[in-house]
Amino acid sequence: MHMGWGSLPETVAPHDDGHGRGAGSLLFDSFPLAGVMTVDITAGERRRTEQFSKYSGYSHTYRWDGNHYDHTQRDEWQRRVTEVVAIDALHYRNFLQQFLPDNMTRELNKAFCGFARPGVESEKLSAVATGNWGCGAFGGDTRLKAVLQMMAAAEAERDLMYFTFGDADLVRDVHSIHTHFTDCHASVGSVFNMLQQYYERVIKETSRAKPKETLYSFLSEHL
Numbered sequence: 750m751h752m753g754w755g756s757l758p759e760t761v762a763p764h765d766d767g768h769g770r771g772a773g774s775l776l777f778d779s780f781p782l783a784g785v786m787t788v789d790i791t792a793g794e795r796r797r798t799e800q801f802s803k804y805s806g807y808s809h810t811y812r813w814d815g816n817h818y819d820h821t822q823r824d825e826w827q828r829r830v831t832e833v834v835a836i837d838a839l840h841y842r843n844f845l846q847q848f849l850p851d852n853m854t855r856e857l858n859k860a861f862c863g864f865a866r867p868g869v870e871s872e873k874l875s876a877v878a879t880g881n882w883g884c885g886a887f888g889g890d891t892r893l894k895a896v897l898q899m900m901a902a903a904e905a906e907r908d909l910m911y912f913t914f915g916d917a918d919l920v921r922d923v924h925s926i927h928t929h930f931t932d933c934h935a936s937v938g939s940v941f942n943m944l945q946q947y948y949e950r951v952i953k954e955t956s957r958a959k960p961k962e963t964l965y966s967f968l969s970e971h972l
Contacts, residue, residue, distance in 0.1 A: 798829065798831050798832070798833045799819050799821075799828070799829040799831065800817045800819045800821075800829075800831070801816065801817055801819070802814075802815075802816065802817055803815045803816070803817045819831075834863045834864075834877075835863075836859050836860060836862070836863035836882070837859070838856065838859070838882055838883025838887050838889055838894075839852060839855065839856060839883065839887070839889075840883075840886075840887045840888065841887065841888040841889060842888065844888065844890065844958060844959055845952055845955060845958075845959075845960075847888075847889060847890060847893060848893070848944075848947065848948045848952045849948065850944075850945050850948055853893070853897065853941075853944055853945075853948075856883075856894070856897050857897050857900060857901055857941070860882070860897055860898050860900075860901035860902075861901040861904055861905055863901075864877050864898075864901050864902055864905040864907050865904075865905040865907075866905070866907075871906035871907065874906075874907055874908075875908075876907065876908035876909060876910045877898075877902055877905075877907045877908070877909050877910065878910045878912065879898055879909065879910070879911060879912070880911060880912040880913065880914055881894060881895075881913070881914055881919075882894050882898065890964070891913075891916070891919055892919075892922060892923070892926075892963070892964050892965055893944075893964055895911060895919075895923045895926075896926065896940065896944070896964070896968075898911070899911075899927060899930070900937045900940055900941065903937055904937050911923060922965055925965070925969075926965050926968060926969065929968070929969055929972070930972075933972060935972055939972065940968070940972065943967070943968055943971055943972050944964075946967075946971065947964055947967045947968070950967075951967060
């Protein structure tokens with residue numbers, strides 16, 4: 750499967766600084782049945798949901814902003830045709846830990862389980878709307894998580910709408926690396942091989958809190 754699925758829409762909200770209400774909390778507040786019905790998310794929980802509340806802000810600026818009247822079409826069970834998928838990310842206290850091959854494999858597989866719909870033709874599937882998964886209080890790197898989710902979406906044959914939460918630099922960087930993957934016809938396997946090379950050649954040689962060479966500069970040079 751080659752990379753290059755999907756689009757990068759406009760940003761929609763400011764960053765979660767890790768100490769307030771993150772994306773999961775906001776979704777469960779606005780779509781309460783998703784929160785009530787989600788118990789075990791070890792394999793990725795998928796629920797039909799309906800939005801009842803409007804909100805403004807994010808993290809510390811989060812506020813209830815009135816009732817929401819959901820006009821999304823209904824299915825044969827009269828449920829709104831909206832899906833919220835809950836997938837848990839690993840919690841990192843050390844920035845470099847997330848580049849361990851086992852951790853990258855785990856996050857890639859988790860995202861794929863959440864995105865994949867076995868038995869459903871890809872052209873009948875909607876785009877996956879996602880963003881900085883596990884990058885607030887869980888300490889994930891936005892650039893790595895963006896690449897892992899691109900890979901998972903490509904393997905699941907899903908378009909990807911990536912919301913960057915008000916970060917203009919992230920918009921530029923993710924768009925640039927996505928374009929690079931597309932232009933060089935990179936496969937999921939070739940990108941993952943380069944992620945492992947980044948760990949071996951950069952992360953393992955790093956004695957500081959963060960590596961001097963960024964992930965995207967490495968991928969752009971060697972892929």
